[in-house]
Amino acid sequence: SLRSLLISLCSKQIVLSPAAALSTFRNAPRIVAQLGDARSATRLFNIAVEVAHRSVKHSTEVLTAAPQALSALKTFDIGAHLSTAIAPSEAVLNLAESFAQRTGATAAEFLSAVGEGLDFIQNGDEIVELCNQTSVFLERGGATALQYFRSARSVIEVGGAPSFDKWSRVTRKVADEGNAIVYDFLKLTPKVLATLSATQRRRAPERVNAVLDVVEELASRNVYVALECFKSSPRALASASLDQFQAWARDGA
Numbered sequence: 001s002l003r004s005l006l007i008s009l010c011s012k013q014i015v016l017s018p019a020a021a022l023s024t025f026r027n028a029p030r031i032v033a034q035l036g037d038a039r040s041a042t043r044l045f046n047i048a049v050e051v052a053h054r055s056v057k058h059s060t061e062v063l064t065a066a067p068q069a070l071s072a073l074k075t076f077d078i079g080a081h082l083s084t085a086i087a088p089s090e091a092v093l094n095l096a097e098s099f100a101q102r103t104g105a106t107a108a109e110f111l112s113a114v115g116e117g118l119d120f121i122q123n124g125d126e127i128v129e130l131c132n133q134t135s136v137f138l139e140r141g142g143a144t145a146l147q148y149f150r151s152a153r154s155v156i157e158v159g160g161a162p163s164f165d166k167w168s169r170v171t172r173k174v175a176d177e178g179n180a181i182v183y184d185f186l187k188l189t190p191k192v193l194a195t196l197s198a199t200q201r202r203r204a205p206e207r208v209n210a211v212l213d214v215v216e217e218l219a220s221r222n223v224y225v226a227l228e229c230f231k232s233s234p235r236a237l238a239s240a241s242l243d244q245f246q247a248w249a250r251d252g253a
Contacts, residue, residue, distance in 0.1 A: 002038065005045040012052040020060050024048075027063070029180055031217060034067035043093050047100045054104030061108035062100075068115035076124040088127035095131045103142030110146055112151075120157040124131035129153075131154075133168050140179050147186040154190040158197050159208035171220045174227065185227060195234035210242055214249045 006028050020189035032041045035123040044066045052059035069092065076088040086094075091204035092114055121127055130152055148171070155167045167189070175182040193208060200207045211233045219226035229249045236245045 002032065002042055002045060005042065005049060009045060009049045009052055011060065012049065013056045016056045024060060031063055035070055036219075040070060040089065040093065043097070044209050047093070047096050050097070050100040051104045051107050052063060054203050058105040058108045062096075062111060062133065065108055065111035065115055066096075067113040072115055072118050073127070076118070076121070076127055084126055088124040089126045089133040095135055095231045098135055098138055099142055099145070100192075102138055106142035106146045110149065113146070113150055120153060122161065126156070126161055130164075136172075137175070140175065140182070144179060144183050144186065149184060151181045151189040154193045155208075159205050159212070163205070163208050163212055166209070166216050170212065170219050170226065170230075173216075174223055181223075181227075185230075188227075188231060191229060192234060196237070199234060199238050207237060207242065210246070214246055218249065237238050 004058040007027065012019040013024060023075050031044075035044060036042045044063070047066075048059045048062045051062050062206075067234065068238050070089055073089040073092060092111075095109055099110050118127065121130075130149070133152070135144050152164060152167070156164045159167075166210045171182065171185065174185045196207055196211070197204045211230065215226045215230045215233075218229055236248065240248070
């Protein structure tokens with residue numbers, strides 16, 4: 001029950017931070033009311049208890065971040081016609097649980113990232129797919145998976161779902177080369193897309209899709225060449241046509 005979970009959570013918190021335990025106890029009714037349903041609240045407090053095994057600080061951050069995260073998902077849950085068998089909020093809570101079980105702290109960061117807003121998402125299926133793809137990278141660590149989620153957001157914002165599909169395939173190929181290189185690629189992605197968005201403006205979605213087409217093609221032969229192409233694409237497209245960029249990339253490979 002929620003009451004027993006609250007007691008369990010406060011019991012863990014009070015050992016290291018009586019102030020945190022008192023704050024959790026006092027704020028619990030408000031948090032439950034904000035969440036709106038007992039099932040989501042029960043899952044949230046289960047996640048917070050799991051996180052508290054590793055970090056009292058992050059267990060309180062889970063409770064703080066969750067209401068805004070689930071509020072951002074409501075429009076996708078209510079009246080959504082999904083091709084998937086799971087609601088977006090369920091997918092997010094499942095992933096938050098996985099983060100909590102793996103690393104603890106990143107569960108709060110993940111919920112905060114969701115709470116920043118989902119205006120870039122077109123429908124609930126995209127949220128479910130994004131969570132599914134992110135969960136694959138949890139095998140490589142919580143930090144890598146969280147960076148994947150944040151970078152995927154920038155891809156979808158600029159290029160839409162088609163770009164996300166291509167970028168995900170490239171990311172998996174890069175990941176085959178090791179954790180360090182895939183993490184660097186994930187960190188690089190938002191910077192490259194921000195530059196393309198600023199320089200290409202209205203043509204940015206088309207350009208991002210075209211760049212990822214070439215990068216995916218190159219990655220099937222040489223991941224390192226593909227990464228250099230991706231990294232160089234904003235500078236190249238600032239002074240060359242798309243056709244010239246594509247020819248340059250293929251000739252360089």
